[in-house]
Amino acid sequence: MENHDKLLRELEILERAKKANLRPKRSSFLKKLKRLTIALIVLVLVLFVFFYINGDGQDDPLSWINRIPVISQIKRLAESSNAPLAGEDRGRINVLILGMGGKNHEGAYLTDTIIVASFNLETDQVAMLSLPRDMIVPVQGMGWPKINHVYTYAELKEPGSGGRVTSEVIGQVLGAPIDYYLSVDFTGFVKIIDKLGGVDIYIDNAFNDYHYPILGEEDNPNWDARFEQLHFDQGWQEMNGDLALKYSRSRYASGVEGNDFARAARQQKVIMAIKDKMLSKSTLFNPKLVSSLVNEARENIHSNMKIGEMVRMWGLFKTIKQENIINKVLSNRPSGLLIDSQSADGAYTLVPRSGDFSEVKHLFDTMFYQIPDEDKQSVTAEMAKLQILNGTFTAGLANKTAAVLEKYGFNIINIANCSHQDFQTSVVYDLSFGEKKESLQILLEQIEANVAPSLPDWLKADIKKDIAEGRITAQPDMILILGTNIDQMPISTEDVDI
Known part of the structure; x- marks a missing residue:
């Protein structure tokens, strides 16, 4: 009888809790315990990373933890990201960005995009200068080739040297060292943008291009079948990787967009759009996406910058605002520093209007003056x-x-x-x-x-x-x-x- 009364009292308590839309205290306790457990796990992980990255681990009885692959990688990454970057002592880091066709493209190593991004440590600014592909430059042992041929010549002479040699040549033209280079082929460009879910680009001028080359149709006996028509309306447009590539590469557009200098400006726009998408919360808080992007970069991007240096660069410039980004294009406009010319074999080229690169060097040296x-x-x-x-x-x-x-x-x-x-x-x-x-x-x-x-x-x-x-x-x-x-x-x- 006593047990029966006790059971009735417990059922009464549960019924009242149900009617009051209350949960038993046990459930609340479990929720708190769960939160506490998660917090402890995070705390333990942070402490492990902190102590074992900063300790030498020689006499520590738990030094075996350093031999776990992921922990040792984190340790090496933290150590390398503390080392100063090339150019930090000058207060300015110069990075060369090259875009090229890559495998399965005609002229695989011809650099279609040539941009020097200069990072100013004192002012937290970035200046981007596009160099036109038809500008000729002095290269030891090569004479005066077009600048977009330098990478190809270097690769033919010594495979794997394209980025280094191109950096040295452009450094001489600008009168400043190129600290790092980064080259990406069209396949990687398209895949990275697609993995990001596309990019948003503002199109300044509507234009048509009736002669955009179709990959694989270069030798089609039907001349018209070698090309496709492109059309872009003015205003914001979301682009997948393939469309962003076409927007960047279009050379025969109508109107003001129909020259290499307008194309260089479009290329810089796409780079900025990729930067914005990569730094968005939807990307940074998606480990699977980040891992996928890293794998894509390994396959299609070549650079002399190490992972630790990339981490440090990120730490230095992750908060740069849009208004602190300066965009320039070397051009043959009336106020530009280049003029039209011809090579000995009659090819169209661009040369410095002053007869040497002194004005170009002065421009690059003072890019941050507004x-x-x-x-x-x-x-x-x-x-x-x-x-x-x-x-x-x-x-x-x-x-x-x-x-x-x-x-x-x-x-x-x-x-x-x-x-x-x-x-x-x-x-x-x-x-x-x-x-x-x-x-x-x-x-x-x-x-x-x-x-x-x-x-x-x-x-x-x-x-x-x-x-x-x-x-x-x-x-x-x-x-x-x-x-x-x-x-x-x-x-x-x-x-x-x-």
Whole structure:
């Protein structure tokens, strides 16, 4: 009877708990125990990793833990990621990014994409400079080949040397060491984007390309069957790997997108989109996806950067904001640093407008200098016309200065050597007589120069001669004669902004 009463009381308690939508205390206890167990497991793992990565393990009775493969790999990774990266001592790390067809593509090692990404440790900025494939460069033992042929030549001479040799050549062109290189073939490019679930790209200009080559149809006797038509509408578009590759590689697009420089800008956009997708939470918190991406990278990406160095690079630059990324393209635009040319066999090439790579080196050295928007707007509003004369014997000085001032909005109507080349201090002649005062002020802020009250007779005669012979077609608002004090300009030559 006593047991029966006890059982009834327990059933009554359970019934009341059920009616009150309550669970027995045992269940709450189990949930807490489960959370505590998980927390303890995580704590134990963290402690193991911490102590056994930071300890030497020689006299520790548990030193066997270091011989477990995963723990030893974590230890080596942590140790290597603490070593300084190449370029850290300079405050700037330069990485060469190369894209090529790879196996099963015609011209497997021709570099279709050539971008130098420079990481600034002091300002937390990244500058990306695209180099056009048709630019010729000096290479020992090869003469002056197009830059996109260097990798191929190196691989033919010594398999596996393409990335290293291309880095050395581009380092000489830019006047700065290339610390690391990374080359990816088209197959890897497509697979990586597909594994990421595609990328979102904003298309600035709608365009068609009626001659995009179809892989495997290069020798089709039906000429039209060798190509497919591409069409892209303006605006945001989600692209899978194949479409992103076509968007990046299209060379015969209509309108403003139909040149290598527009294509280089598109390539940088795709790289930034891949970066954003890789750093998204949906990727970083998906171990299976990360593992798959790593395996894909091993097969299709070649680099001299070790895993520990990649981890350190990630740690240094993972928080870079979009506004701290600078995009440039070397081009043959009127304000660009390259001009059209031809090789001995009649092939189209691009060469430095100054006759050497001094302007290109100056551009790369000062890539992180940014011109204030308000200065550009002021000069553009006044439409200031400027003539620049080199009053020194330093070759290329006027061209280098013009490349800077064009980006401030100055309309450079003539660049030439001055008939007098003994100027120690730069001089500005204001022929607008104060009407373009804001432009004059900005010019003087950038160039250490004296303002002369009037034109000397010899300069008047030179101007008349230039107009008569067609070297200048309009009277300048200002004439800038460069002196030797301008040799070390603290400001940047800039090429095409993206």
